[in-house]
Amino acid sequence: MARLCMDNSSSSSPEHDEKTGSFAPRTMGANETTKKAKRRIPWRKLAPGGAVVTIMLVLTYVFWWAPRRESQLNPQHPTSFFFAAVSSLNEEEVTNGQGTAAEPPLEKRVVAEREIKAALEKFPDIQAIVAPCVLTGHDVHVVDPSGRILTHFMADEDIPAPMNEVRDAFEKLPGEEEFIILIRNQKPVAYTLEGEPFVP
Secondary structure (H helix, E strand, C coil), X not given: CCCCCCCCCCCCXXXXXXXXXXXXXXXXXXXXXXXXXXXXXXXXXXXXXXXXXXXXXXXXXXXXXXXXXXXXXXXXXXXXXXXXXXXXXXXXXXXXXXXXXXXXXXXXXXXXXXXXXXXXXXXXXXXXXEEECCCCCEEEEEECCCCCEEEEEECCCCCCCXXXXXXXXXXXXXXXXXXXXXXXXXXXXXXXXXXXXXXX
């Protein structure tokens, strides 16, 4: 007589829940399930694109957003970028000491010319840009809108109007700081290199 044996360990037979009396189908273990791996893009492929985006954001901030925001916050005076560009033109003289006049590098002149022209368009009352001169025997020089320092004045030389008051203005400024004077409506107005009007 053949004996039928039931294999309770068979994966096809349902499991019996002794508490409820119901039969539930067997489930496979969680470790046996296969999950589809997510496709990942290698970082080395993302890096160039990220660098380009970062550079574009930086350039947008420096050349558009920051000047625009500063001009809105300070509508009566040129931006600090203007004064930084003008100050950079003086660096060649300062670097070379009290020697002969040094022509600023082309890249500095291009930046200065752009900032100066923008300031003159916005503030047509600016008649001259004057800075201290370190050349031997000179005391002040005038910055040309093209980004060059074309006119150097000797300390004993008369300065034509409307710049004839700049010497007195420079003498009243603190010696430990650097200043740039703008002639606005025939009057000298002193600014710090950060673009702040100087109030004694």
